[in-house]
Amino acid sequence: MALLELTDVSKRYGATQALDAVSCALDGRAIGLLGPNGAGKTTLMKVLLGLDAPDTGLVRVLGIDARQAPTEVRGRLGYAAEGPGRLPGLSGLESVALAGELCGLRRRTALLRAHDMLDLVGLDEARYRLVETYSTGMHQRVKVAMALVHDPDLVLLDEPTSGLDPESRDELLDLIVHLREGGGPAVILSTHLLHDVERTCDAVLIMQRGQVRFAGPIAALQQPATGRWTVRTAFPAPALADALRAHGAMAAPGERPEAWTVTLPPGADPTLIWQAAASAQISVVHLAPQTDSLEQAFLGAIKETAS
């Protein structure tokens, strides 16, 4: 059973085609939903939640038809919206407990669970303060806790890192990785920050103008860059660059003094690198083909289909 199955899903708001015949099937522990502003990410999330009914098409979430049984789907999903989504006058703890009770938890269970989730997202004494006094970062944490409180099978996070300082962002991304690697729910992370997806997700859905540009594992998106290799030596060895040049390859300094990016001549294979290292009497400790960064792959996917 796939996490998500979309078949020819279309949704139009007036003159705007928010989703245009979207079809894909995705599985994984953490899925990145990528796309520029206006790509249709939030509309897709609302369609998954059953908050918006698609004009046409079939939406199945965790094997359940979101159009036929929206409340059943919502019972198994957690959602942290991008907008404010808060009840002024309630504390962070009360907000999270209320979210749990709305999902059917008893008052006592909801309160205990709310404390657990606020511990998990790292909101300490501030949980007793009113939500309207929170900073953006604290508010994002409360929203994530509200999405997790009822122990969903899948959590939808809409731009959870927007407005966060680097430290808070790092902690939130760590939390997503923790959920992915632990026994927590699967995560769909909607963002336009490629780094966030690269760090936390194992699959990606790229959207543009309401259409799917790519859907699948990140590894499938990041094609190996032909002829480019990362080489690391035991210690900094400038002589390796000369040796490689003598064998017809190009070597550029890498991220660290002992790392190099090597471009092989057309038709050559990596044994050339071993030969060059042996001739210069240098020990190679790491050799791996380079892949495109997610940014390159993302831009490639968008340009390729647009053209």
Added chain:
Amino acid sequence: MMRDEVHAIGYRRLEGPRPVWPGWPIARTLWVLGWRRRATKMSLMACFGVFGVHGVWLVSQLMARRYLNLGPRRGLLTGVDRVVGSVHEVLAAYVSIQFFVTALVIAVVASGAIADDRRAGAFELYFSRPLTRLHYALGKLLGAGLIPFGTLVFPTFVLWLTAVGIAPPGMRSELWWLAVPAVGSAALGAATLTAGIIGLSALGERSLTVCTAFVAGLLLMSGVCEGLVESGFEAWGYLSPERDLRTVVDWLLQVGHDSLSASLLPGRPDGNGSPALSLLALGAWIAAGLLALTWRIRREVRAG
């Protein structure tokens, strides 16, 4: 050496059933938020004051009857009735006056029920959980409706029970049948206030505006309609919910002429000509409130 170590619990799966009806936490949240306002506590004190005054009136009336019911003083009963009034009169006066004071409480507590949710963008928060539009509407109506239940319906029942409990033996049988009309008319008043405030909150933008508009609107409509009726335009009397309720209450409780005690209380002028039309007018107010609520929810939440 011993060291304290902190171990994060991390994410734990949650077992067990999820039996809570989602309307209930919505209703409770409305009270929690309302209770935090000083105005709520002050208006509730006014409610207790009205209840206390009517309680004292009722008890002193029935104690006087018990005393005069004995032997040679029986002849004074008719004259005393004209001074302290009857149980019917106490209950009718309580429902009519408490209707106004409860309007203040319910306005303070429930004016933001829908308006604040719209302003804060909380619809998304609610409807991304497994609840339907009906759950939401019933939760809000329950939250608002239990306020007049606590200040109007239940105290009316308590007054009636007190009357039955301390009435002279010969009078009890006469009072038993009063329960249904007294509590029924209080429930009608409660339904009018609940639907009114929720409907207005569904139409309004800010809780303060809704609160002011509701209380001022009730007072203005009552005053203006009373004046128009006195000037001969009797049909206008049906536009005032308070006058309609008073008409229905007086008809149900068969209140006769005012006693001296009742004439000291505010707001007991004559009612409308037709109790049936007044009942219909109150039904229209309730329907209008519910329609406004339905319209707003359907507009804000496209599916579910």
